[in-house]
Amino acid sequence: MLTRSEEDHLKAVYALLLEGESALTKDIAQRLRTKASSVTDMLKKLADKGLLKHEPYYGVKLTAKGRGHALQLVRRHRLWETFLVQRLGFGWDEVHDVAEQLEHVADDKLTDRLDDYLGKPGFDPHGDPIPDRKGRIRERKTQRLSVCQAQDCVRIAAVSETTDGLLRLLDAKGLRIGTQLVVLEVHPFDGSMDVKPKNGAAFSLSKDVSHHLQVEPV
Amino acid sequence: MLTRSEEDHLKAVYALLLEGESALTKDIAQRLRTKASSVTDMLKKLADKGLLKHEPYYGVKLTAKGRGHALQLVRRHRLWETFLVQRLGFGWDEVHDVAEQLEHVADDKLTDRLDDYLGKPGFDPHGDPIPDRKGRIRERKTQRLSVCQAQDCVRIAAVSETTDGLLRLLDAKGLRIGTQLVVLEVHPFDGSMDVKPKNGAAFSLSKDVSHHLQVEPV
DNA sequence: TGAATAAATTAGACTAGACTAAAATATGGA
DNA sequence: TCCATATTTTAGTCTAGTCTAATTTATTCA
Ligand SMILES: [Mn+2]
Ligand SMILES: [Mn+2]
Ligand SMILES: [Mn+2]
Ligand SMILES: [Mn+2]
Numbered sequence: 426m427l428t429r430s431e432e433d434h435l436k437a438v439y440a441l442l443l444e445g446e447s448a449l450t451k452d453i454a455q456r457l458r459t460k461a462s463s464v465t466d467m468l469k470k471l472a473d474k475g476l477l478k479h480e481p482y483y484g485v486k487l488t489a490k491g492r493g494h495a496l497q498l499v500r501r502h503r504l505w506e507t508f509l510v511q512r513l514g515f516g517w518d519e520v521h522d523v524a525e526q527l528e529h530v531a532d533d534k535l536t537d538r539l540d541d542y543l544g545k546p547g548f549d550p551h552g553d554p555i556p557d558r559k560g561r562i563r564e565r566k567t568q569r570l571s572v573c574q575a576q577d578c579v580r581i582a583a584v585s586e587t588t589d590g591l592l593r594l595l596d597a598k599g600l601r602i603g604t605q606l607v608v609l610e611v612h613p614f615d616g617s618m619d620v621k622p623k624n625g626a627a628f629s630l631s632k633d634v635s636h637h638l639q640v641e642p643v
Numbered sequence: 644m645l646t647r648s649e650e651d652h653l654k655a656v657y658a659l660l661l662e663g664e665s666a667l668t669k670d671i672a673q674r675l676r677t678k679a680s681s682v683t684d685m686l687k688k689l690a691d692k693g694l695l696k697h698e699p700y701y702g703v704k705l706t707a708k709g710r711g712h713a714l715q716l717v718r719r720h721r722l723w724e725t726f727l728v729q730r731l732g733f734g735w736d737e738v739h740d741v742a743e744q745l746e747h748v749a750d751d752k753l754t755d756r757l758d759d760y761l762g763k764p765g766f767d768p769h770g771d772p773i774p775d776r777k778g779r780i781r782e783r784k785t786q787r788l789s790v791c792q793a794q795d796c797v798r799i800a801a802v803s804e805t806t807d808g809l810l811r812l813l814d815a816k817g818l819r820i821g822t823q824l825v826v827l828e829v830h831p832f833d834g835s836m837d838v839k840p841k842n843g844a845a846f847s848l849s850k851d852v853s854h855h856l857q858v859e860p861v
Numbered sequence: 862t863g864a865a866t867a868a869a870t871t872a873g874a875c876t877a878g879a880c881t882a883a884a885a886t887a888t889g890g891a
Numbered sequence: 892t893c894c895a896t897a898t899t900t901t902a903g904t905c906t907a908g909t910c911t912a913a914t915t916t917a918t919t920c921a
Contacts (some may be wrong), residue, residue, distance in 0.1 A: 428907080429909090430908065430909090431881070449868075450868070451868060451869080459909075460910065461868075461869065461870085461912075462869085462870070462871080462911080463910070464869090465869065465870055465907070466870095466907095478883090481870065482868080482915090482916055488906080509753070511755040512760060513754075513760055515758060519752075522750075523748065523752075524748075524749050524750045525752050530744045532740075533878090536743075538732060538733070539731065542730060605896085643768040648878065667899090668899060668900090669897090669898065678900065679877095679900085680879090680899085680900070681883055682899095683899065683900055683901085684900095686872080688878095700885090700886055700898080700900080808885070823895080857888090862921100863920100863921095866917100866918080866919080866920100867916100867918090868916080868917075868918090869914100869916075869917090870914080871913080871914070871915085872911105872912085872913075872914090873910100873912090873913100874909100874911085874912105875899105875908105875909080875910075875912105876908090877906100877907090878905100878906090878907090879902090879904105879905080879906085880904075880905075881902100881904085882902085882903090882904105883900100883901080883903100884899100884900080884901070885898100885899080886897100886898080886900085887893100887896100888896085889897100889903105890893100890921090891893090891894090891895100
């Protein structure tokens with residue numbers, strides 16, 4: 426049984442390894458709003474439990490066991506987010522903090538029943554994949570909207586930064602998971618691009634925004 | 644913001660004061676499976692926060708603030724139990740431990756939306772009243788089935804001990820919240836009674852069981 | 862190459878929440 | 892009344908998880 430803090434550290438490692446190839450002590454600390462020295466202690470503890478390999482001054486790698494635990498945690502987090510949005514009517518910008526708490530209620534029966542109840546969803550409200558009970562994830566080939574070119578037709582698959590501000594901006598522009606877009610033009614000067622949703626008028630997106638939209642070809 | 648342990652202590656005090664008129668240190672310890680000395684420390688802390696009055700060697704009384712917090716906790720506990728049974732298909736004997744964890748996710752929006760989603764239920768799966776968002780409880784006049792007499796017609800309103808064994812025994816006999824019964828006969832020798840459900844054959848209940856069934860006249 | 866800097870670890874301190882053992886207090890029965 | 896017992900509190904210890912400050916190690920660049 427892992428404590429809440431152990432779980433949060435494990436998840437931070439998992440997320441950082443997905444984003445880049447290394448999980449640095451300082452980045453874990455920044456993500457958890459704690460200090461590097463605290464992270465060092467916790468990494469030692471997680472290594473003792475066989476959840477990760479920690480070579481002091483080199484990097485952190487998850488073991489199969491550690492990855493399994495992390496995936497279960499991600500599964501619970503994303504199932505709860507889905508529940509909050511689909512069933513309780515929360516906005517996708519309002520669910521993160523609550524899910525951050527609910528994810529720590531570790532009960533396999535609860536998790537599996539919730540999964541059934543929601544219809545075994547493959548993706549959460551932000552478009553992130555939900556691992557199944559065995560930790561398997563549905564893979565997709567997506568790319569950032571910011572690397573697309575004029576004439577490309579794409580569908581928004583996920584938002585890679587779920588800060589409230591970005592999500593609300595997307596709401597304001599009518600952009601959501603599944604929205605189809607055509608790229609009209611890319612402006613080299615500032616990296617902004619003009620896009621046109623399938624049903625709607627064209628508008629412009631800054632590079633800050635397009636960089637955080639994961640899209641798939643349509 | 645209260646910690647999980649503070650919340651559990653407060654709830655134990657609240658429950659003990661409801662059952663009897665005093666909440667003794669040793670009883671709190673027993674309920675929380677902890678030691679009297681630990682309880683003393685926590686009572687001091689809760690008193691410092693203005694949630695209860697603790698006169699060493701005398702008793703514990705909740706302040707209005709403390710009662711309010713306890714009621715919110717009870718509200719969350721019972722709403723989650725209701726969710727688990729009504730929506731996720733859990734048995735009424737399976738929900739307590741999970742609800743004991745979920746109750747500590749303190750988010751008013753979550754609680755209120757869950758309440759709405761469940762249709763603002765007045766009672767949980769064990770027949771216990773669910774406080775509303777202001778902490779108000781629907782009062783009923785119930786009595787133990789064990790004090791009823793031959794010919795009494797009653798409806799089961801609540802089960803006052805939610806141990807797995809009792810709940811499964813009731814399941815086996817087809818007794819649930821709302822079941823209507825006629826008391827046929829009471830046997831003074833062992834306190835057992837013969838009862839007949841409205842739709843079904845008569846059978847006998849031991850005093851151990853009838854003592855834990857709260858009923859209302861029908 | 863070798864400082865300067867960045868990153869990570871170690872050392873030591875603190876708090877919360879538990880425990881055991883000992884002391885203090887209250888209570889019930891002879 | 893007064894002692895035996897039950898209950899509660901106090902004193903002191905322990906672990907988990909955090910912190911700051913100091914030290915160690917790795918990296919970068921002049
Ligand atoms: Mn979390
Ligand atoms: Mn998400
Ligand atoms: Mn609890
Ligand atoms: Mn209940």
